Amino acid sequence: MEADAAAVRLLRLCLYQSRDIGFAHLQFRRDVGLSEAAFGLGVGLFYFGNMLLEVPSDLLLQRIGIRRTLLRIMTLWGVVSVGTAFVSTPAEFYIARVLLGVAEAGFFPVVILYFTYWFPAARRARVTSIFMSAICVSAIVSGPLSGLILERLTGAFGLNGWQWMFVVEGAPSIACSSSIARASSRGKRRISMTSVGLKAQMNA
Template sequence: MATQIDPVSLPQLGERAHFEEATYRKVAWRLIPLLLLCYVVAYLDRVNVGFAKLQMSNDLHLSEAVYGLGAGIFFVGYFLFEVPSNLILHRVGARLWIARIMVTWGIVSGLTMFVTTPGWFYVMRFLLGVAEAGFFPGVILYLTYWFPAHRRARITARFISAVALSGIVGGPLSGFILKTLDGVNGWHGWQWLFLLEAVPSILVGVLVLLWLDDGIRDAKWLTANEQTLLARNLERDEIAKDVQAPRELFANPLMWIICIMHFAFVMGLYGVGFWLPTLIKGIGVADPFKIGVLSMIPYVVAVIAMIGVAKSADLRRERRWHLAVPGLVGAAGLVASVLLAGNAPLAMVALTIATAGLLTTFPLFWCLPTAMLTGAAAAAGIAFVNSIGNVAGFLGPYAVGWLKDATGSTAAGVYMLAAFMTFGALLALSLPASRVNR
């Protein structure tokens, strides 16, 4: 059993700091691996439609615009049920609600294998959004129950690195399923893809129910002094926050800037997330498995960049430049990927830079609203900000698909995504440092 130490009574500052670091390391190892696994399977179920498209479009006669609308309509369901879902989580507890979310989205994702028409494709994507609504903002809210603002970028980066890890795992896995299981049992490869990648969501949902705790006081694996330390640090953190009541959200101009910024960044993230396999195919790679393997590369680099930049931001307690610079780098990478499309190796380098820049913005971004909101306002506000971003999750893939149909090329769509990323980066620099650098 861990030694009971009163952090306040420790005679040496170094010993107090050591105790605090050890406590937060213990919490991180208890929570983050499972939450990261949850998001890996969540993101996999959300974007595997990008790989399914490689076969599904021909089998179901889907145009680029129809696919883009179907990929994006997920976010309509997500948008409509985001805030209510997060408020329910705040009331009933994260353990039960996150488990419910995961099991239901696993079921819906698996059933997508049976779609036969564009209409049913739209319906299942919408229902997947409804099922998953509240997961991401729920976890972001849940992290505020454990970690103060100045530790949150690193922790959030570890959680959001699941997006990159799902690309590392999901790319080769999806390509392998499409290539080797096509025709088995009379099913297409994309049908096997939806079925097999749904199973982990259900299993991990059950694990959440058995493993997570709703908050510090429920954590039997913490000593009394560790609980006291964590609670005391959160209490100090709450005093500095600006918005405590949900009704104050819409009167705060900074919240609207943050919402617009998130919209801009999500345009880039999901525009690339849903279209990366197609972009790689467009530079001359035809084999589905090779596309899957190549899609790993941008995500490996993104994990390294996310964690490194987030650590720097926490240590310096600086958010704006650590957010803006990756956004501008992501935009530049997108533009370069179009200009270098005739040179496959250089185009892959550009896509890798773009993906790393895009993903690195998100851990830093989520430090902004969580530094300003507390209580029910945090539950509602985080969900509202995320739901606004998810409007972009709907519009981004659809706009890229529409522009591809209209122009015969993905270039115009990629330029559009780069413009949004640049706009988001400039908005980050417009924020007052005193309000966000915590």
């Protein structure tokens, strides 16, 4: 129970990773030298990469399993997000956005699918709704957080505010990836053992 609750909290925390490119718009576009059209193109390229690898990511899940899949997604997700802080040309921005979409591809299908392993049917709808609420909560939290970072951290250690925003909001994905993978593995084993126990009782 505690491991499952921890997994949900960690997954929700990782949703706060940097998807707030819009908050960095003014500083970022000026420093990288992007026009409004170029900036909009870069934002949209995220969805191109995500759509391109959504199905292959889910197929890869069947080959490498839940633990490695979540570890891969969360680590790459965070690394690319943090790496976006250091782009300096429009081409690099485009590449970073495509890679971010590729890294995130398959995340929600994997999580929703494996809630069936972590939680019994009676609790699954409630847990899924709590997890999905992270979308709203992240919007509430990330807005003020992004504004605070842009205002207070500009110039710290030679980095601009928008660079700090990507670093601070992308780091949780990297930090949480191994913990989520371990929690998912424990949850799957727990459900498997429970299923074996129930079958034994029914056959007794």
